[in-house]
Every structure is written in structure tokens, then in C-alpha cells.
Amino acid sequence: MKQQRVLMIVADQWRGDTLGCTGHPVVRTPNIDALAKDGVVFPKHYTCSVPCGPSRATFLTGMYPQNHRMITNGTPLNRDFTNMALELRKGGFDPVMFGYTDITPDPRDRAPQDPALKSYEGVLPGFTVGAGLIEDNKPWLSDLKRKGYHVRKSGYDIYRPDRSVPEKGLTSQPAVFRAEDSDTAWLTDRVIDHLAMTEGEPFFVQANFIKPHPPFIAPAPYNDLYRGSNAIPSRTRAENPEAEAESHPFMEYSLGIQKLSGFIKGVAEEEGDRPDQSVASLSDEDIGNIRATYYGLMTEVDNQIGRLIRHLKDNDLYDDTMIIFTSDHGEQMGDHHMLGKASYFEASYHIPLIIKGPKGSVCGQTIDRFTESIDLLPTILEANGLSVPHQCDGHSLLPFLQGREPETWRSFVCHHYDFRNVATRSAEEHFGLHSDSCNLSIIRDDNHKLVHFSALPPLLFDVKADPGELKNLAGEPDYAPVLLDYTRRLLSWRMQNEYGALDLMAATQDGLCVANR
Numbered sequence: 001m002k003q004q005r006v007l008m009i010v011a012d013q014w015r016g017d018t019l020g021c022t023g024h025p026v027v028r029t030p031n032i033d034a035l036a037k038d039g040v041v042f043p044k045h046y047t048c049s050v051p052c053g054p055s056r057a058t059f060l061t062g063m064y065p066q067n068h069r070m071i072t073n074g075t076p077l078n079r080d081f082t083n084m085a086l087e088l089r090k091g092g093f094d095p096v097m098f099g100y101t102d103i104t105p106d107p108r109d110r111a112p113q114d115p116a117l118k119s120y121e122g123v124l125p126g127f128t129v130g131a132g133l134i135e136d137n138k139p140w141l142s143d144l145k146r147k148g149y150h151v152r153k154s155g156y157d158i159y160r161p162d163r164s165v166p167e168k169g170l171t172s173q174p175a176v177f178r179a180e181d182s183d184t185a186w187l188t189d190r191v192i193d194h195l196a197m198t199e200g201e202p203f204f205v206q207a208n209f210i211k212p213h214p215p216f217i218a219p220a221p222y223n224d225l226y227r228g229s230n231a232i233p234s235r236t237r238a239e240n241p242e243a244e245a246e247s248h249p250f251m252e253y254s255l256g257i258q259k260l261s262g263f264i265k266g267v268a269e270e271e272g273d274r275p276d277q278s279v280a281s282l283s284d285e286d287i288g289n290i291r292a293t294y295y296g297l298m299t300e301v302d303n304q305i306g307r308l309i310r311h312l313k314d315n316d317l318y319d320d321t322m323i324i325f326t327s328d329h330g331e332q333m334g335d336h337h338m339l340g341k342a343s344y345f346e347a348s349y350h351i352p353l354i355i356k357g358p359k360g361s362v363c364g365q366t367i368d369r370f371t372e373s374i375d376l377l378p379t380i381l382e383a384n385g386l387s388v389p390h391q392c393d394g395h396s397l398l399p400f401l402q403g404r405e406p407e408t409w410r411s412f413v414c415h416h417y418d419f420r421n422v423a424t425r426s427a428e429e430h431f432g433l434h435s436d437s438c439n440l441s442i443i444r445d446d447n448h449k450l451v452h453f454s455a456l457p458p459l460l461f462d463v464k465a466d467p468g469e470l471k472n473l474a475g476e477p478d479y480a481p482v483l484l485d486y487t488r489r490l491l492s493w494r495m496q497n498e499y500g501a502l503d504l505m506a507a508t509q510d511g512l513c514v515a516n517r
Contacts, residue, residue, distance in 0.1 A: 004358050004384050005198075005321040007308065008206045008376075010099075011301055012052065012213035013341065014327035016045060016350035018298060025231045027295040031306035032325060032354065039323065039356030040401055041366045046349045046413045046444075047329045047373045050341040053102040053120050054418070055328040055373065060084045060101065060124055062377035062392035064416070067499035070104070071418035071439070074120035079106035080501070082389050084377050085126025088204050091386045097127040098191050099208030100134050131190035133183065133210065140186045147181060159215040159265045169289035170282075171264060172227055174220040179300065182219050184211050188304040192311050200317075204380075207308070212297035212331070214263040214339070222296035232288050232295075235334035236468035241280035244337050247472060249456055250344070250419075250440075253430050255280040255337060263290075263339050280337040287334035294333055322383055323356040324376065335468075342419065344440055344451045344459070345469055349415045357401035358383050367400050370413045370445075390504060390517065393497055412445035414493055431456070443490040450486035458483065 018024050021033040022043050048058045049065040057063075057070040060083050070077045085095045101124040105116050116122050121134040133140055136154040144158070145151045151158060161173035179185065191207045217223070226232065238244040245252040258279035261267040267276050282290075305325070312318040330348045332338040341348040353371060356363070374394030381388050382396040399406045419427050420438035427438045437455035444450075444463065451459040460474040460483050473479040504515045 005202050005317060006204045006324070006380060006384070007312070007321055008204070008324045008380070009305060009308070009326070010056075010206065010208045011298075011325075011327045011352075012208070012210050013329060013331045014212060014298065014301075014352055015330045015333065015347055016043070016327075016352050017347075018295070019352055021354075022352075025233065026226055026229055027298050028225075029298060029302040031302045031309060032352075035305075035309065035323060035325060035356055036354050036364075038363050039354050040362060040397075042353040042355070042369075042371045042397070042400075043366060044369060044413075045326070045351055045353035045371045045373075046415065047327075047351050048414065049416050050329045050343075050348055052328055053104065054416075056102050059326075059328075059373040059376045060103070062374050062389070062394045063499065064374060064393045064414070064497055065418075066416060066441075066494065067391070067393065067497070071416070072420065072422065073102065074104050074422070076104045076106050077124075079109070079125070081391055083124055083126060084380065085124050087377070087381055087386060087389060088384070089126055091381075091384055093202065093204045093384075095127055095204040095206065096130040096194060097123065097206045097208065098130045098133075098187055098194070099206075099210065100132065101127065101208065127206070130194050130205070131187065133187060133208075137183065140183050143186055144177060144181060149177060149181070156215055156265060159217050161217055161266055168224075168227060169292075170286045171216045171218075171290050171293040172223060173217075174223040175217050177219055179219040179222060182300065184209055184297075184300055184304050188307050191308060195308075195311055195317070196315075198317075209301050209304070211301050212294050215265045216263055216290050216293045216297070217265065218293050218296040218300060222300045223293060224296075225299055226292040226295045227289070229292065232291050235284065235287050236470070237335060237337050238470060241278075241337045244280070248459060249431070250453070251336070253427065254342060257426070258338060258340070279339050282334070282337075290339070291333055294331070320359055321356075322358050322380075324380075325352065325354045326373070326376070327351040342417070344415075344417065344442055346444075346449075346463075346467075349413075349442070355379070355397065355401060357398070361401040362403040365400075365403075369400075370410050371397060372410075372413055391499065391501070393499075412443055412489070412493075414444075414490070415442040416440070417442075441490060441494070443486055443493065448482055448486060450483065450490060452487060452490055458487070460486070 020029040021036040047055045049055050053073040054065050061068050061081050088095045103122045103124045104120050105122050138154050141151050162176045165173045245255050259276050261276045267274050329341045332347050335347050375397050378388045378392050378394050378396040382398045418439040420435040433455050440453045442451050449461045449463050458474045459472045461469045506513045
């Protein structure tokens with residue numbers, strides 16, 4: 001196949017159930033919806049890991065987290081593995097990244113004081129950086145200063161609310177910057193500038209938007225788009241935080257450490273007027289207001305995606321460009337009295353995936369099959385006529401894009417979350433566990449979901465009867481056979497997907513034999 005043009009758009013912390021084209025009752029995403037009509041929607045798509053670094057390492061290497069072992073933010077990625085950017089270079093691409101990839105480099109060829117080892121926000125080897133935008137926000141903030149904004153310091157300080165606007169509820173006040181000057185708009189400008197100089201040549205561009213990731217604050221008018229809507233879904237939760245905490249030791253720990261300052265600026269700060277309360281103590285009204293802001297940020301991203309698509313169309317590039325829209329992981333958004341993604345619940349792992357395939361691909365279809373973030377790398381490589389490296393655990397989605405049904409396909413998905421804290425050892429001390437025991441694995445199909453902890457009690461949910469995952473059946477005698485069955489399936493999956501660099505090779509009298517996977 002000839003080399004394609006590829007635009008990969010990765011939003012951050014975007015729930016898989018929050019798109020207009022998949023039936024969300026409130027949020028409006030007209031540009032993504034239009035892309036879905038020209039492409040294929042995968043509504044049962046899941047990340048294999050949380051949080052940001054591990055989830056991105058997973059789709060960038062095509063490997064399950066237990067194989068690449070970048071299991072927390074800041075864990076280095078083994079240099080022995082290839083990745084999306086390096087493989088694309090083999091096909092003649094100069095892959096260009098805008099935003100960030102959250103990949104900590106392998107320290108074995110670095111000096112101990114190398115600044116790259118002081119952050120988890122490194123760049124994946126092989127990418128050319130079109131415009132970097134990590135948490136210090138310096139390139140964007142420099143642009144704001146040039147435009148006359150008062151920028152006090154680098155980082156997240158700029159996400160404070162405009163207090164000249166009366167507050168209508170938590171996160172209701174707009175940001176101090178205009179929508180046309182936001183980080184989302186700034187990144188889009190940089191991508192368009194780059195695309196304008198491609199001169200019709202093949203390209204691979206990855207645009208990584210930080211939104212709708214917290215801090216939860218939106219510029220006007222997005223801060224008010226959904227404020228007060230009666231259609232905002234109510235959160236799925238136990239009756240109160242205490243009941244949620246009693247459901248499992250992990251929930252007791254997680255609810256105890258989540259503070260509002262981790263998600264909203266102006267909390268417990270010198271200019272703030274709101275105490276740093278526990279996330280679990282937020283009222284339904286508070287969560288409704290945060291959800292309104294979250295949806296507003298999504299619509300802002302959608303509008304900027306619309307600008308990217310218009311540029312492609314105006315320059316006769318759209319039809320020949322493969323476009324992928326996805327996210328790294330989801331967001332609890334008040335479900336189970338939580339914000340963020342540090343959980344074992346559906347909302348943390350279910351993410352969007354829409355692909356407008358190469359020219360000649362089917363369009364307007366919805367694929368009711370389980371797909372995982374590890375499938376993206378094989379899909380991109382195969383669509384560009386490149387071989388898929390042995391390390392990849394995923395499978396190409398190209399047959400679905402071509403209107404074909406693969407001969408075999410998975411009937412379940414699996415996730416991994418490692419909640420150790422190498423720096424503070426907070427989880428280790430709380431549970432009295434060794435670091436290697438602070439983790440969980442999940443197997444989920446259309447019927448049940450098992451959450452298996454290395455050293456804590458398991459959970460079992462009937463996802464058909466209890467989609468909110470509120471009733472743990474692991475201790476119910478009638479469900480003992482189900483618990484055993486899913487535990488066996490999880491173990492078998494783990495054994496079948498152990499990584500071996502050379503395990504398909506064998507020395508024989510006739511020389512090296514290489515088997516197909």
C-alpha cells in the first residue's frame with residue numbers, strides 16, 4: 001500500500017460515553033460526529049491502563065502494560081522496545097508530535113542529573129516535536145504574555161478563574177484567557193501551521209490536546225454552554241461516601257486521598273476562597289457544575305478539531321488523510337464519589353475511538369466489538385503498508401475499516417492499574433504491602449467484570465444487571481463458579497500474552513526457524 005497521510009488526535013481524559021454521535025444527552029460534538037459519519041465508530045473501545053504515562057506507552061508501543069512495564073507516571077520506558085514513531089520512520093515518515101507523550105526515557109544511558117529524569121513528560125523516541133506543551137505550559141504562556149495577558153508564573157497558575165464574573169456554582173467562572181487564546185486553540189494553530197507546509201506530501205501528525213483534563217475551568221463561552229442544564233446525567237454512586245468506602249479497602253484509600261485542589265485551581269491558595277475539601281464530600285450540585293464545565297471543554301476541543309478538518313478540506317487533503325480520534329483514558333466525573341481516573345470502574349477505562357480510514361474505507365458504520373488501545377499501532381502500520389513488530393499485543397482494525405470481519409476477534413478486554421507510589425510509598429504504607437503487590441488487573445466482557453488485586457480481595461460485577469458496578473458479587477456463594485471462571489480466564493490471558501523478544505525463534509539443523517504469531 002502507498003504511504004498515507006495520517007492525523008491522529010488524542011484528547012486527554014475523555015470518557016467513552018460522552019459524544020454526541022454515541023447518544024450523550026447533553027454534550028454537543030458536531031465536528032467529531034461528522035467525522036464519525038465519514039468513518040467508523042468503535043463504541044466498545046478501552047484503554048489498557050491508567051493514568052496518562054502508562055496509557056500512552058500502551059498505545060504507542062502496542063504492548064500490554066504488563067509487558068512494557070511503564071506502569072506509573074515517571075516509570076521509564078525500556079529503550080529496547082520499538083514504538084509508533086520509530087516504526088513510522090522505517091516507512092519514510094517524519095512523525096511530528098504536538099503537545100506531549102508523557103514518556104520517561106530509559107535512564108541507563110543518561111547521567112543521573114539529566115533534566116529528562118526529573119519529569120514524567122518526556123517525548124517518545126522517534127518523534128519530531130512540532131510544538132511541545134507539557135505542564136509548565138511555557139510556549140503557550142509566552143504567547144499569552146506577548147498578547148498582553150498577565151502571566152504570573154509557569155505551570156497551571158493560569159487556570160485560575162476570572163473572579164470579576166459572579167460565581168454560579170463550582171467551576172462556573174470563566175478562565176482569565178479568551179477562547180481564541182486558550183491552550184487548545186494555541187495547539188491547533190501550531191498543527192495548522194505545520195499542515196500548511198506539507199505541500200501535498202505524506203505526513204504523520206499526532207495532535208495531543210490536554211483538555212478536557214483538569215484543572216476543570218473553561219474559557220467563555222464554553223464555561224456557560226451547559227450550566228444549569230436539566231439533562232446533565234446524575235452520577236452513579238453509592239448512597240454516600242461512607243458506603244462507597246465500605247465497598248472495598250481500595251475505595252476507602254482512594255476516597256481518603258482525593259482533594260479538590262487536585263482538580264480545580266484557586267482552592268486552598270492565597271487568592272482562593274474555597275477550602276480544600278475532599279472530592280468525596282462534593283454535593284450533587286457541585287458535580288453537576290463540574291460536569292457542565294467538563295462538557296464545555298469537550299465542545300471547545302470539538303470546535304478546534306473542526307478547524308483542523310476544515311483546513312484539510314480547504315486544501316484538498318481530507319479525502320486522502322486517515323484521521324483517528326481517541327483519548328488516553330477516561331474520567332470518573334463524580335461517579336462513585338470520585339474525580340480522575342485512578343479507579344477500577346468503567347468510566348476510567350472506556351474511551352472514544354473513531355477512525356476515518358484510508359481512501360476507499362467504509363464509512364458511517366459502528367463496530368460492536370471490543371477493541372483496545374493496543375490495536376492502534378498495528379492499524380496505523382498496516383494501513384501504511386508497514387510490518388507489525390513482534391512486540392505488538394494488539395490487532396489491526398483495518399479489516400473493520402474495509403468492511404470485513406476478522407476471522408477471530410477478542411470477546412473481552414483487560415486493563416491494568418498499578419497504584420504503587422515509588423516516591424512517597426503512600427499506598428504501600430496504607431495497605432502494608434510491598435510495591436509489587438499494589439496493583440490490580442481487570443477482565444470484562446458483555447456479562448461480568450472481575451477486578452483481581454494482587455494482595456487485596458477481588459470484586460465481581462454483573463455488568464448487564466448492574467452497569468453502574470455498585471454490587472460486588474465476589475462473596476456471593478451463587479457466583480463462586482463465575483468468580484472462578486473469570487479468574488481462570490484472566491490467568492490464561494496473562495499467560496498467553498507474556499512478552500518474549502525471541503520466543504518465536506528456534507535454532508534447528510536447517511538454521512533459524514521463525515514462526516508466525
